[in-house]
Amino acid sequence: MAQSSNMSTAITSLNVMPQDLSKLDRFDGNNYKRWKEKVEFLLTTLKVRYVLVTPCPAVSIENATKDQIAAKAKWEDDNYTCRGNILNTLTDSLFDMYAPMKQAKEIWDALENKYKTKDSRNKSYLVSNYFDFKITDNKPILNQVHDLQLIVHQIIAEGIPIDEKFQVGTIIAKLPSSWKDYRKTLKRKGDFLNLESLQRQLRIEEARLRDKQEENAKMTKAAHVVEIDNKKGKRPWAGDSSTKENNKKKKKGACHFCKKKGHYIKECRLKKKKDQANTVEESLVAVITEVNLVSHNAGCWVDIGATRHICSDKNLFKKYEKVGDEIELYMENSSTTKVAGKGIIELKFTSGKSVT
Known part of the structure; x- marks a missing residue:
């Protein structure tokens, strides 16, 4: 009956071991405390963890009972299973180092003595990493907060409590500028x-912020497309000084106005000066301070309060007679003009009334 029970336990161990071992990261000397908790959970599931704290039963060969012999055999089987699981969670270099040890407890104690002390030194290292951690704009903010929380959990696992309000304040303070x-x-x-x-x-x-950046990128891209389209729509000679110079170089023959070569008549400066005799060059500024003209050549100059008025069109006179050349009119601009005739003009208003 005992032999059947041992066989059932061995089969159960073989079924559980490969599946559980595949979930464990191999221990390389770092994060010993985490590795230890995972292995303890595995050994407890396999019901072989007791061999780490319980020595092998001492059995006298002469006076041993069947139960004592069975208990010793079970312990040896469980020790073999426990030892194999511990070794299989180590990296190859550590496996080779601890494989010569035949007792699971011997391997367990050796790892405890070596790496537990190392982990205690890591406490200050973890705390330093926590305070030196910086959140930047180069990575997603939440991913960096998650990385910071991983450090917090490692510190707490080392027995150093960190208040939640303190964690909240630290995260806020570490946000980028x-x-x-x-x-x-x-x-x-x-x-x-x-x-x-x-x-x-x-x-x-x-x-x-991500949506805002995408919107700005779309607007920038749209503005760039509009700018390219505008450049495509420009005539090659519009605003392009190099094109203008090339066009000028291609012009041959003489001007029909000044007979000089190198330009056409529409570009001739002499012709422009003649056509625009009453204009000034672009580099000069002319200011007119006073004008003694009527708005229309056929109008009548009316001087309020005067006894005589001036008209430049004799057809506007109701009665008209010529005068000699001896009469001259002195104007406000210090010039004189001859009077051709005199007469009576009838002025009509928009109201329908008239005055002579």
């Missing part, structure tokens, strides 16, 4: 935030 305004908003909410609500707020803000 581009989050300066939002960091102030989070500080005002600090007393009401926990880790879960803080990560939710960061997720919302990060999504908003």
